[in-house]
Amino acid sequence: MDFGRLRMDFPTMREDRGVYLDSACQSLRPDSVIAAVTEYYTKCPVCGGRSVHHLANEVSVRVDETREELCSFFGGESPDCFIFTKNTTEGLNTVARGLGLRRGDAVVTTDTEHNSNYVPWLMLRDSQGIRMRMSRSGKDGVFDIESFKEAMGRDVKAVSVGHCSNVTGCVVPVKDVAEIAHDYGAKVIVDGAQAAPHMKIDMKKLGADFYALSLHKMLGPSGMGLLYGTGEALRSLPSLEYGGGTVGLVTYDNVSFAPAPDRFEAGLQDYAGIFGTKAAVEYLEKIGMDNVAAHDRSLMEYMYGEIKDIKGLSFVGPEDPDLRSSVMSFNIAGLGAHDVAMMLDSIDGIMVRSGMHCAHPFFVSRGIEGSVRASVYLYNNREDIDRFAAALRKVADTFGGFRNTRRP
Template identity: 50%
Template sequence: MHIRRLVPDHLESSPCSPCSFHYDPFKKSSFQSYIFKSALLCHHQITMDTSKYRKDFPILNTEDGPTYLDSACMTLRPQVVIDAINEYYTKYPACGGRSVHKLSWQVTEGFEMARDSLRRLMGAESSSEIVFTRNTTEGMNMVANGLGLGKGDKVLTSDKEHNSNVVPWHHLAKYKGINYQVVPAKDNYFFDLEALKEMIDSNTKLVSFVHTSNLDGNTNPAKDIIEICHDKGVKVLMDTAQSAPHKELNVVDLDVDFAAASAHKFCGPSGMGLLYGKYDELKELIPTYVGGSTVVSTSYEGYELLPPPSCFEAGLQDYAGAIGAGAAAEYVMGVGRDSISKHENKLNVLLTKELEDLDGLSIVGPEVSQRGGICSFNLEGWDSTDVAMHLDKKYNIAIRSGMHCVHSWFNSRGIDGSARASIYFYNNEQDITAFTNAIKDTLSG
């Protein structure tokens, strides 16, 4: 008996599984979500208008709203992202890719539209190269555990890495016997390409490096690093948590094999991230978690995995989070990351000019043109955490303190951490003035 399946035009049933659907972004869709409303609202913008964007962020429009300079840790969320998340829970709170009622179709389509938004954020060729994760750390671990690394295989990183790009390699060294080594910096802050060339040998399987540092905002020469590695047959994994939100990114142009990012760094919900991988590389990567949603079918004798990205997305997904991440990606792309980068650097120049000559203040990092929107600093006689608590309590200014999850760099240099102010497109000159005046007042007091 032939059973007719009524599948909406823009969703095609996967040939592998009746419970998995493929989204075709070029077919007409009736789905209306805040993701695409945000795109329409933002993509016509040519120049930065901070005052207008600030209106989009509820916390910045409250009577006691903070001077928020902690965006390298967590960005604020615009109303359009909050609405996109709420829309899922109030209008179509169902499973995606399983049931066939209209609510489920809406979830599936919203989920895949969000994936395509993240594809464009990263500059990838296909949405099949984007895997939803919980955060950058999970994406890095998926690659670390999925490459099948074993005894004697060498992995190299820079010497200024977040713990998400340090601990996985120590862990594999402890339990699998890999050889984890660090490429020493040049002049304390800069990636040494010549040292990289010397350290790559026939056992080197992967070079994993941070694109833009969360410690000091410096951006590593990604294209040069990747070319050196590929010339020697070495794969590359890149941490783009601090670059994807702040500068135009094109993983195809860079030719990077894998890249990971977090939605909470680009105005999206916490607990959502992505892993980009060249499709051929993803096909060879061993999934960390398997189960529901990852298989074509199972039997008592075995199973057949679905192709990427489905084989990496085990179990019921965070649909609201994914849709919120898609809305955030559209919003940030609408603002324009070239404009964001220029705006951040302009404000950081203003901030640095006010602080750099103050007695008792030292800046951690290179000169300001190479620090993006980040200024890490220490005050003589102050613990960095005390600085952050003081600014919060007395001035309602939010910054970060401590080692910023870059313990290895600080520990190797005998530094107890730093205070860190980090800028995003919703910050303005008034924020910078409030911050620098508070620092001057603190030092004079």
């Protein structure tokens, strides 16, 4: 696969707007996705699923085709198992609030979760009296299956884990987790925001009951997400919102609700986003997710080799780049993460993320104030890494708490 050629599909890259190493937050978009969004607004900017005129029918057909494409791409049970949301957070909240957990029911998470997969359970603890238990990772954030087993029990009704950490890049073996959780009768919810853009996901093989992800992290339009659920899991899950499109029939006294996915998609949808979603998935399918994963791994290994000897640099998460998926989090002694990020941008337009990356408990529990995070994707190359490493070395040399020397 010629990733150098693919790079030219992205306007930001063609125009050399800087070195974009913030894809874990939101990915760039290729021409085909931008064209698909524009196509909706120029050719059929109307509502699907309600009116029966020819433009509305065109939108309705495209929505159905997008679900079919998603089902094929993610190995889903049925196209109707894919629900459009605005992001992973909405999907996770829909499940957390819809499971009907009661006082005394336990939920197991890990200690590396994004706030979106931790705060909803905290709120249920405070409002419904559920109990929370945690699978503990090592200091470097690598998942510990034995700790997870110890957290399980017959009172556990739900297990909610991030497939891939947005801080350490460490991957949770979801299939193994699901098998253990199901033996206890627990539902399995997965935050796939960081995993889905970078590895092959087969929903049926993973065995989770629910899987939430953000399409805007995998070349799709901003504000587009997905919630996948098995047919059985979705049948018993109520919607988070009610209104147009979610019902079968309403009288003055009663309401019957539509089946999934309609029951979960209240009001008019982001049809332009759905058009762009199909284009994004088609683009990734042509590349092949195994190729994407291999490209990410190659760049992580190269990045590690280029920055590991910078004096004052410490990694947040494992040093082994093969365990980091597509993210490299670190700090420079004597400097705050935000300061490093701003200096990288000022020196050579290096765009990275800084702070606690919405994973506050992970940092607080380890006494770390935050980190700088460089994340790669299919449009990055070694030249990007070279520029990043050179700028980072300059920051450490000039402003860091240690004088930097590079080993030969």
